[in-house]
Amino acid sequence: MIVAGKGGVGKTTVTAVLARAATEVGRHVLVVELDGKPALEELIGESSGSEAPIDIMHLSAPEALREYLQDHGFARMAKRLTKTGVIDVVGTAAPGIDDVVVLGKIKQIERSGEYDLILVDGPAAGHAVSFLASAAGLDEAARGGPVKAQADEVLKLLGDSKRCSAILVTLPETTPVNETIETAYALEDEVGIRLAPLVVNGVDWIDGDELPSDDQVDAALAEVPPGEAAILRAALVFRRSRLDMEAEATDRLGRSLPLGLISLPRLPVAGLSSTDIDTIASVLIDDD
DSSP, X not given: OEXXXXXXXXXXXXXXXXXXXXXXXXXXXXXXXXXXXXHHHHHHXXXXXXXXXXXXXXXXXXXXXXXXXXXXXXXXXXXXXXXXXXXXXXXXXXXXXXXXXXXXXXXXXXXXXXXXXXXXXXXXXXXXXXXXXXXXXXXXXXXSSHHHHHHHHHHHHHHOTTTOOEEEEEOSSHHHHHHHHHHXXXXXXXXXXXXXXXEXXXXXXXXXXXXXXXXXXXXXXXXXXXXXXXXXXXXXXXXXXXXXXXHHHHHHHHHHOTTOEEEEEOOSSSSOOHHHHHHHHHHHHHHO
């Protein structure tokens, strides 16, 4: 499963939540991280109770290309390209090949059958389409040889709904929702990958809770000094407007993309810890 979303929507956080939720129901999970950041180790941390481990693999295009050359009998060439730094610019000389070898490595791991679930902390939404469409581009450009064979195999993986899907992450806000809708259509049209239910991250309110009515507020603030009461009323007005905005954005997302919605709460903390990830994952498990 490839997790994608506009920058800043919590894509890596959702990847960690999905991984933790899967381990809590006994799945053996691998998380593939493409950006080279250590955030996933910090977010996943130690399991709160599950005995199933979460393996993390950091995968870069140069490393994947180097391994690809070694596996196909070009070990000496790979070593020379690495030593001279040329391997880092191969992707520029052959657009799409770096993405295809990364996807090819993921395909190889998936074929091994070692994991029940592989989660790819994918690129931001803008790059996600080109990343996943790279195999189709190379398949059309190459007439034959190992590159075309690799592209063919990646296309089979992406097109097989039993083996692969994409899950898009958004916030309940206008701009992220707009980009999510555009990305979903682009992925279906240009890649043909199956789209999983959408994840709406950072939801400000949990279903079933209600804000107090004006009468309840008036009664509660009857003996509060006017200045403090005005601040509290302003906070309530802001909260109501925020909830209305979230509801409108989420409803529009559901109408535009009838894929199903998974809502994850926004926790009132400055930075998430592995304990917070466990808390959010428990919400996901309870909803299931």
